[in-house]
Amino acid sequence: VAQLLDGKSCARAVRTRIRREISQIAPQIGYPPQVVFIQVGDIAASTAYVNSKSAMAQKVGMLSTIVRLRDNISEDELLEVISAYNSDPLVHGLLVQLPLPQWIDTLAVASAIDPAKDVDCFNPINVGRLALGMAGPRPATPQGVIMLLEHYGLHMGGLKAVVVGRSNLVGKPMGVLLLQRNATVTVCHSGTHDIPRYTKEADIVVVAAGKPGLLTGEMVKPGVIVVDVGINYVDTGEDGQSHVKGDVDYATVEPLAAWISPVPGGVGPMTIASVLWNGLQLYRAALGSDSEQGS
Numbered sequence: 001v002a003q004l005l006d007g008k009s010c011a012r013a014v015r016t017r018i019r020r021e022i023s024q025i026a027p028q029i030g031y032p033p034q035v036v037f038i039q040v041g042d043i044a045a046s047t048a049y050v051n052s053k054s055a056m057a058q059k060v061g062m063l064s065t066i067v068r069l070r071d072n073i074s075e076d077e078l079l080e081v082i083s084a085y086n087s088d089p090l091v092h093g094l095l096v097q098l099p100l101p102q103w104i105d106t107l108a109v110a111s112a113i114d115p116a117k118d119v120d121c122f123n124p125i126n127v128g129r130l131a132l133g134m135a136g137p138r139p140a141t142p143q144g145v146i147m148l149l150e151h152y153g154l155h156m157g158g159l160k161a162v163v164v165g166r167s168n169l170v171g172k173p174m175g176v177l178l179l180q181r182n183a184t185v186t187v188c189h190s191g192t193h194d195i196p197r198y199t200k201e202a203d204i205v206v207v208a209a210g211k212p213g214l215l216t217g218e219m220v221k222p223g224v225i226v227v228d229v230g231i232n233y234v235d236t237g238e239d240g241q242s243h244v245k246g247d248v249d250y251a252t253v254e255p256l257a258a259w260i261s262p263v264p265g266g267v268g269p270m271t272i273a274s275v276l277w278n279g280l281q282l283y284r285a286a287l288g289s290d291s292e293q294g295s
């Protein structure tokens with residue numbers, strides 16, 4: 001039976017640490033960290049993500065502002081809003097919730113966020129800093145996965161790691177972070193032939209494909225560490241409601257795995273904790289104190 005990579009409890013530990021640090025620093029400085037979450041339109045999942053990130057930010061002692069912009073906003077108007085927060089010295093973190101309407105260029109928006117306030121590592125400058133192992137914010141979800149593994153004392157050095165998925169926000173930076181921890185990394189994607197050939201050899205598999213139940217027991221070796229990033233809303237047909245399912249077929253993988261993260265309660269809470277962690281580091285950096293971001 002696999003041991004659980006419990007994201008809820010790990011995220012709680014990370015938040016406790018953040019809260020403690022803020023309560024030590026903020027009274028001396030005179031103001032707490034402030035994060036601003038920008039949402040365009042009213043996609044239900046985006047509203048839920050923004051609300052929970054904002055609520056958690058407040059819980060750790062940050063000021064949090066949600067800016068909701070109408071669905072038909074132009075790219076220029078959105079860039080102006082971003083620019084206003086970029087120049088507000090009391091704002092330390094800025095996150096634009098994706099996806100954006102299709103007429104807005106996501107890369108232009110990412111590039112407009114001040115790299116020093118970029119809590120989700122969207123800006124190409126921060127993506128470059130990540131690739132080079134320089135200090136800076138890290139993409140929230142992959143950083144959350146690393147925090148979760150390290151929380152349970154799991155070392156990645158020397159392990160064969162397979163990442164399934166190569167998106168700019170999850171799969172690709174996940175590969176980079178694992179590489180920086182001395183794993184030997186293979187990234188599989190929709191163009192990969194015979195994915196089981198790679199996953200069967202892996203000591204650690206991180207699945208971020210957005211395909212419910214993609215990784216099955218037949219695709220892994222006993223003792224594997226499995227991290228499930230997937231969030232899929234699946235209609236099970238049983239009660240007419242949709243349920244959240246991961247990318248891992250838990251029933252067949254769990255009996256073989258040494259460690260496994262559940263969905264929900266795995267990577268999801270870690271992603272939020274990781275955004276807050278970045279917010280704290282950017283606040284510290286803005287104050288000129290040591291940033292704890294490493295490679």
Ligand code: NAD
Nearest residue numbers: 141165166167170189190208209210229230231267268271
């Ligand atoms: P995406 O759609 O941008 O990318 C999916 C990637 O998976 C692509 O690179 C594609 O090549 C690959 N892929 C798709 N089908 C595949 C298949 N059958 N075999 C191999 N590779 C395949 O998605 P994303 O933004 O990277 O998110 C991936 C999943 O993670 C989604 O379910 C998303 O909801 C979830 N997610 C969860 C969190 C969290 O906090 N837990 C955060 C971000 C994303």
